[in-house]
Amino acid sequence: MCSAMASAWWPWVLVLALLSGLAASGFPRSLLRLRGKRSLPEGVVDGIEIYSTKISCKVTSRFACNVVTTRAVNHADKAKEVSFDVELPKTAFITNFTLTIDGVTYPGNVKEKEAAKKQYEKAVSQGKTAGLVKASGRKLEKFTVSVNVAAGSKVTFELTYEELLKRHKGKYEMYLKVQPKQLVKHFEIEAHIFEPQGISMLDAEATFITNDLLSSALTKSFSGKKGHVSFKPSLDQQRSCPSCTDSLLNGDFTITYDVNRESPANVQVVNGYFVHFFAPQGLPVVPKNVVFVIDVSGSMSGRKIEQTRDALLKILEDIKEEDFLNFILFSGGVTTWKDHLVQATPENLEEARIFVRNIRDQGMTNINDALLRGISMLNKAREEHLTPERRTSVIIMLTDGDANTGESRPEKIQENVRNAIQGKFPLYNLGFGNNLNYNFLESMALENHGFARRIYEDSDANLQLQGFYEEVANPLLTDVEMEYPKNAILDLTQNSYQHFYDGSEIVVAGRLGDEDTNSFKADVKGRGALNDLTFTEEVNMKEMEEALKERDYIFGNYIERLWAYLTIEQLLEKRKNAHGEEKENLTAQALDLSLKYHFVTPLTSMVVTKPEDNEDQTAIADKPGEATSVTSSRAFQTSYQPPQNPYYYVDGDPHFIIQVPEKDDAICFNIDEDPSTVLRLIHDPVTGLTVNGQIIGDKEGSPDSKTRKTYFGKLGITNSQMDFRIEVTTEKITLWNGIAQSIFSWLDTVTITQDGMSLTINRKKNMVVSFGDGVTFVVVLHQVWRKHPVHQDFLGFYVVDSHRMSTQTHGLLGQFFHPFDFEVSDIRPGSDPTKSDATMVVKNHQLTVTRGSQKDYRKDVSSDMKVICWFVHNNGEGLIDGVHTDYIVPNLS
Numbered sequence: 001m002c003s004a005m006a007s008a009w010w011p012w013v014l015v016l017a018l019l020s021g022l023a024a025s026g027f028p029r030s031l032l033r034l035r036g037k038r039s040l041p042e043g044v045v046d047g048i049e050i051y052s053t054k055i056s057c058k059v060t061s062r063f064a065c066n067v068v069t070t071r072a073v074n075h076a077d078k079a080k081e082v083s084f085d086v087e088l089p090k091t092a093f094i095t096n097f098t099l100t101i102d103g104v105t106y107p108g109n110v111k112e113k114e115a116a117k118k119q120y121e122k123a124v125s126q127g128k129t130a131g132l133v134k135a136s137g138r139k140l141e142k143f144t145v146s147v148n149v150a151a152g153s154k155v156t157f158e159l160t161y162e163e164l165l166k167r168h169k170g171k172y173e174m175y176l177k178v179q180p181k182q183l184v185k186h187f188e189i190e191a192h193i194f195e196p197q198g199i200s201m202l203d204a205e206a207t208f209i210t211n212d213l214l215s216s217a218l219t220k221s222f223s224g225k226k227g228h229v230s231f232k233p234s235l236d237q238q239r240s241c242p243s244c245t246d247s248l249l250n251g252d253f254t255i256t257y258d259v260n261r262e263s264p265a266n267v268q269v270v271n272g273y274f275v276h277f278f279a280p281q282g283l284p285v286v287p288k289n290v291v292f293v294i295d296v297s298g299s300m301s302g303r304k305i306e307q308t309r310d311a312l313l314k315i316l317e318d319i320k321e322e323d324f325l326n327f328i329l330f331s332g333g334v335t336t337w338k339d340h341l342v343q344a345t346p347e348n349l350e351e352a353r354i355f356v357r358n359i360r361d362q363g364m365t366n367i368n369d370a371l372l373r374g375i376s377m378l379n380k381a382r383e384e385h386l387t388p389e390r391r392t393s394v395i396i397m398l399t400d401g402d403a404n405t406g407e408s409r410p411e412k413i414q415e416n417v418r419n420a421i422q423g424k425f426p427l428y429n430l431g432f433g434n435n436l437n438y439n440f441l442e443s444m445a446l447e448n449h450g451f452a453r454r455i456y457e458d459s460d461a462n463l464q465l466q467g468f469y470e471e472v473a474n475p476l477l478t479d480v481e482m483e484y485p486k487n488a489i490l491d492l493t494q495n496s497y498q499h500f501y502d503g504s505e506i507v508v509a510g511r512l513g514d515e516d517t518n519s520f521k522a523d524v525k526g527r528g529a530l531n532d533l534t535f536t537e538e539v540n541m542k543e544m545e546e547a548l549k550e551r552d553y554i555f556g557n558y559i560e561r562l563w564a565y566l567t568i569e570q571l572l573e574k575r576k577n578a579h580g581e582e583k584e585n586l587t588a589q590a591l592d593l594s595l596k597y598h599f600v601t602p603l604t605s606m607v608v609t610k611p612e613d614n615e616d617q618t619a620i621a622d623k624p625g626e627a628t629s630v631t632s633s634r635a636f637q638t639s640y641q642p643p644q645n646p647y648y649y650v651d652g653d654p655h656f657i658i659q660v661p662e663k664d665d666a667i668c669f670n671i672d673e674d675p676s677t678v679l680r681l682i683h684d685p686v687t688g689l690t691v692n693g694q695i696i697g698d699k700e701g702s703p704d705s706k707t708r709k710t711y712f713g714k715l716g717i718t719n720s721q722m723d724f725r726i727e728v729t730t731e732k733i734t735l736w737n738g739i740a741q742s743i744f745s746w747l748d749t750v751t752i753t754q755d756g757m758s759l760t761i762n763r764k765k766n767m768v769v770s771f772g773d774g775v776t777f778v779v780v781l782h783q784v785w786r787k788h789p790v791h792q793d794f795l796g797f798y799v800v801d802s803h804r805m806s807t808q809t810h811g812l813l814g815q816f817f818h819p820f821d822f823e824v825s826d827i828r829p830g831s832d833p834t835k836s837d838a839t840m841v842v843k844n845h846q847l848t849v850t851r852g853s854q855k856d857y858r859k860d861v862s863s864d865m866k867v868i869c870w871f872v873h874n875n876g877e878g879l880i881d882g883v884h885t886d887y888i889v890p891n892l893s
């Protein structure tokens with residue numbers, strides 16, 4: 001586990017229990033009330049001094065382990081009750097709790113709930129106090145323990161909980177509720193974050209930090225893979241006013257961060273377990289067909305319906321023009337805005353706004369008919385091709401109550417909905433307020449690949465609704481499948497997802513079947529807005545394991561615990577919709593893992609044992625319901641085998657090489673032009689293909705263009721027939737389909753396919769693009785040492801197949817795609833004695849040429865493979881048609 005600490009305790013009366021399912025909001029009783037100052041140390045309230053509270057967080061690869069330690073001493077002359085309250089995220093599992101009184105530690109053990117319950121009931125019947133965990137507010141649940149502490153005795157409470165931080169809207173968030181209720185001499189929050197991908201942003205803020213004084217107690221920093229946050233207010237800084245004895249620390253302390261996204265995925269392997277994080281960036285949004293199914297029954301009247309109208313109006317502002325939408329309102333009956341889905345054109349949106357403003361509440365709640373109407377509308381749009389291709393569908397239902405008319409049996413509604421959707425698109429259920437059967441909404445959403453959310457009846461309900469929509473508004477991929485070598489991986493967590501939403505992350509974890517495997521390859525396949533994509537990653541396990549092992553601040557088995565956490569969470573979720581034997585099986589598996597890994601889940605409880613007396617034990621914690629779902633994932637790598645016969649290429653200080661297979665020989669030439677000049681390499685009016693390249697110079701090139709080295713730094717590949725364009729720089733690769741763009745980095749290994757076009761990026765090496773059968777280009781990336789004083793990264797361009805290009809093809813390379821002939825004679829020593837000169841007759845010109853060689857980097861940028869060629873001087877004069885300046889064009893596309 002992430003860390004540990006020792007402590008002590010006393011006679012006793014300890015019983016901790018966890019009450020589940022109780023939705024208690026607001027703050028705990030004020031057990032220790034302020035009694036004014038005595039001649040005791042500062043911060044003593046009712047005889048009890050809480051002299052230290054430390055919240056220590058360690059996050060490694062999104063997996064957080066938090067330890068909350070509080071130490072108190074009883075200065076009173078009689079025994080006093082001391083309470084310890086911690087609010088923790090609902091998605092977290094408690095993994096340890098210990099009490100230490102006067103040097104004696106009572107550790108917590110995780111037991112099956114049934115067994116623990118008996119002890120708990122016995123303790124309660126004997127009048128002992130119990131510790132509880134109960135729901136508290138929207139995101140948190142509360143763990144509470146009270147113990148009697150003898151006069152002059154010290155007590156230490158230590159609670160540990162773990163959770164996998166989930167990415168929402170582009171960041172991970174960790175909430176800590178801070179509420180010491182009295183001044184604490186040593187109060188500290190300390191978080192250490194370690195992310196192998198590197199941290200890209202980190203922030204920490206607290207709702208109660210309003211003045212400069214208190215903000216000076218907060219430090220936050222990050223660099224490379226490590227981040228650190230510390231909040232350490234002095235006693236004086238904690239006062240709510242300079243002469244006050246009560247604490248102003250009361251509220252949420254939030255740490256947010258994100259990791260670098262240069263690479264779409266990251267795989268980590270430690271001790272036989274792996275985790276795969278997947279969150280590609282830069283892809284265009286997949287257009288949606290979206291149906292909002294809105295409850296307008298009588299119970300929605302007043303503020304709820306107002307807030308719903310408000311949220312829908314805001315959502316309409318966010319809807320994209322490519323999206324199609326419709327509204328279905330239900331009460332006792334069902335009304336629809338339009339008979340079918342309509343596109344979100346400005347005119348339709350204006351009409352939708354008028355419709356939304358006029359929504360009124362009335363009558364009963366007919367969930368069944370409303371959902372079935374919405375589903376059939378989406379199915380029809382898809383089956384009858386009423387909306388454009390390559391889009392996805394989403395149905396979002398909002399209700400504040402239970403079905404009470406039409407089909408109102410929850411099981412029957414679930415069955416109808418399941419049969420209608422048939423797994424084709426997700427259903428999201430929003431439960432407004434508390435007066436409803438949330439389990440039903442959740443179970444129905446989960447079995448249709450969506451999830452449920454509670455919308456809390458509060459002044460910000462409209463923002464909650466809008467916030468939910470933002471999360472699902474931008475799918476970047478659909479039908480995401482993560483594939484691993486079948487025999488090498490065991491106990492895989494969920495590896496297929498209907499959608500990948502922008503700003504989220506998919507996490508998949510598993511166990512390696514054969515620990516001696518050196519590498520494994522993982523593919524992530526998905527459908528994007530424009531094309532199908534396959535992200536490939538190959539991992540060298542040994543190297544990675546070594547690299548991660550060295551980090552001593554990582555808790556050693558974090559991947560195994562992350563895997564266990566994710567597996568338990570998914571088993572519990574599946575269990576919600578399982579029945580009979582299957583349910584028993586899922587329960588048994590989740591219970592085994594909870595016990596093995598010491599997690600307090602809905603199936604287990606924490607029991608604190610008094611060592612000398614096994615009978616007299618009991619401290620219990622259970623989890624309240626409504627845990628939210630986790631998304632997880634991973635990805636990567638392929639390699640490209642270049643064809644054996646490339647004929648034309650340009651690479652290095654732009655050296656053009658034309659191989660003439662009939663002659664078993666090659667011709668080469670150079671073009672000396674200023675940086676930023678764009679040259680036309682290929683242009684075929686028949687296939688619509690054009691390739692242009694832009695020249696860059698060395699970092700501090702000499703002003704004399706004769707000696708300055710130049711390279712290609714950018715390439716533009718355009719297919720006008722497909723309205724498709726690729727721009728390659730040394731940093732990234734951008735694809736345009738019409739105006740829609742996708743951006744990839746050279747750290748990606750990905751294959752993109754669409755309409756016969758296929759493009760593969762091989763991480764940091766090359767990019768291979770084919771248009772149908774018969775046109776294949778390779779772009780090679782040359783990376784130089786970053787701090788090199790002179791050189792910079794550049795690109796090479798190779799035509800490995802051009803047999804489908806027309807005879808009208810032209811350009812500096814393209815003009816040579818047609819058969820042509822040359823004769824070389826009179827080979828003689830040249831001005832440079834190591835090189836021969838010769839006379840070449842080509843295209844009716846007689847030229848003096850020099851024997852030279854040029855590197856061929858197709859296979860490997862560090863290769864020493866050389867091509868011998870006849871060098872044509874003066875910018876290819878006499879070899880190329882016209883003069884070289886004829887090939888200068890204004891821009892890349």
Ligand SMILES: *[C@@H]1O[C@H](CO)[C@@H](O)[C@H](O)[C@H]1NC(C)=O
Nearest residue numbers: 001004005006096097098598
């Ligand atoms: C629980 O915490 C105590 C005190 O830090 C530690 O000694 C013990 O090993 C922990 N138990 C587990 C299962 O990690």
Ligand SMILES: *[C@@H]1O[C@H](CO)[C@@H](O)[C@H](O)[C@H]1NC(C)=O
Nearest residue numbers: 580581582583584585586589
């Ligand atoms: C229960 O789970 C095990 C795997 O742990 C599986 O082999 C077995 O078939 C399952 N039984 C049922 C009834 O689902």
